[in-house]
Amino acid sequence: GENVEQHPSTLSVQEGDSAVIKCTYSDSASNYFPWYKQELGKGPQLIIDIRSNVGEKKDQRIAVTLNKTAKHFSLHITETQPEDSAVYFCAASKGSSNTGKLIFGQGTTLQVKP
Amino acid sequence: NAGVTQTPKFRVLKTGQSMTLLCAQDMNHEYMYWYRQDPGMGLRLIHYSVGEGTTAKGEVPDGYNVSRLKKQNFLLGLESAAPSQTSVYFCASTNSGERQPQHFGDGTRLSIL
Numbered sequence: 001g002e003n004v005e006q007h008p009s010t011l012s013v014q015e016g017d018s019a020v021i022k023c024t025y026s027d028s029a030s031n032y033f034p035w036y037k038q039e040l041g042k043g044p045q046l047i048i049d050i051r052s053n054v055g056e057k058k059d060q061r062i063a064v065t066l067n068k069t070a071k072h073f074s075l076h077i078t079e080t081q082p083e084d085s086a087v088y089f090c091a092a093s094k095g096s097s098n099t100g101k102l103i104f105g106q107g108t109t110l111q112v113k114p
Numbered sequence: 115n116a117g118v119t120q121t122p123k124f125r126v127l128k129t130g131q132s133m134t135l136l137c138a139q140d141m142n143h144e145y146m147y148w149y150r151q152d153p154g155m156g157l158r159l160i161h162y163s164v165g166e167g168t169t170a171k172g173e174v175p176d177g178y179n180v181s182r183l184k185k186q187n188f189l190l191g192l193e194s195a196a197p198s199q200t201s202v203y204f205c206a207s208t209n210s211g212e213r214q215p216q217h218f219g220d221g222t223r224l225s226i227l
Contacts, residue, residue, distance in 0.1 A: 009154070032213035043118075043204055043218035044157070051213050089156060093213065099164055100145045100211035101172070104156040 002027040004092050006105025014113050019077045021108045023090035026071065032093035033066060033073050034102070037086045044089055048075070080112045116140050118219035120205050126225045127195045135190040135222050137205030145208045146188040147172070147216065148180060150201040157204065163188055164211060195226045 006023045013019050025033075031052035036044035050057045050064045050073065057064050063076040073092075077084055088108045094101040118139045127133060137146065144165050149157040159172030161180040169180045177199060179191045188207075192199060202223050206216040 004156075006156075034215050036218075041220070043206075043220045045218070046215045049215055098211040099162065099170075100208050100214065100216065101147075101159060101162065102216060104158075106154055106156045 002030075002092075002094060002103055004090060004103045004105040006090050006108060008108060009106065010109045010111070012111045012113065013080055015080060015082060017080055019080050019084070019110055019112075021075045021088055021090070021110075022072065023074070023092075023105050024070075024072050025092040025103070027092065027095055027103070028071070029095040030071075030092040030103075032102075033064070034091050035062075035064060035075050036089045036091065038089065038107075039086045047088075077110075080110075082112050082114050085110055085112045118205055118207055118217055120203075120219035120222050122222060123220070124223045126227065127192075128227055129195060129197060131195050131226075132191070132193050133195065133224075134192075135203055135205075135224075137188045137190070137207075137219060139186055139188075139205075139207040139217070141207060141209065141217065142185070143207035143209045143217075144185070145211055146182065147206045148178070148188065148190045149204045149206065150174065150199075151204060151221070152201050160190065160203075197226050200224060200226045 034049035066073045090105040091102040147162040148160040163182040166185040
């Protein structure tokens with residue numbers, strides 16, 4: 001079946017450094033790719049998303065890139081801060097069934113050291 | 115604006131007991147989803163609904179039932195709880211099935227002894 005692979009599973013960076021999380025997907029019909037941040041004891045919160053008609057999107061310190069040919073998309077966080085520490089999930093839309101279903105990656109635990 | 119509200123937040127059950135988890139959204143969203151989250155496995159879809167009165171199976175539906183009698187509510191039932199159903203359960207909603215983000219509640223932490 002369709003799946004999304006996310007790497008790395010854990011990532012530790014120094015405050016001010018950049019962090020990159022990568023995902024690959026298998027469903028060639030996927031056309032929507034959101035990224036979620038989950039803080040301890042909370043539900044996932046959308047931080048940025050990208051649709052298949054664009055290759056890159058940026059929102060302040062966060063950017064996402066998409067390579068549809070390679071079925072690969074990445075989250076880039078620049079100038080990391082301690083409050084960026086959380087679990088990050090990538091997701092890809094499931095085919096073209098118009099059900100809004102998402103397939104999630106396994107998550108990356110990001111630790112930003114002060 | 116409350117968004118997506120899940121009740122209860124925590125619950126401990128004994129094997130074989132039943133219970134219902136409630137999800138309520140105040141955004142007039144058509145689509146609603148139930149996920150379970152287990153360590154190292156991301157979010158897995160249990161059941162979903164594309165509108166009032168409709169339900170469909172997701173990736174891991176066994177042992178669960180759902181109902182969507184009102185547009186704003188989506189109920190997840192466990193008829194006979196098993197230890198393998200110990201997990202954190204999340205509800206989400208979205209207003210369209212076409213390339214729109216899902217909005218999540220803060221989860222229900224369920225332990226089954």
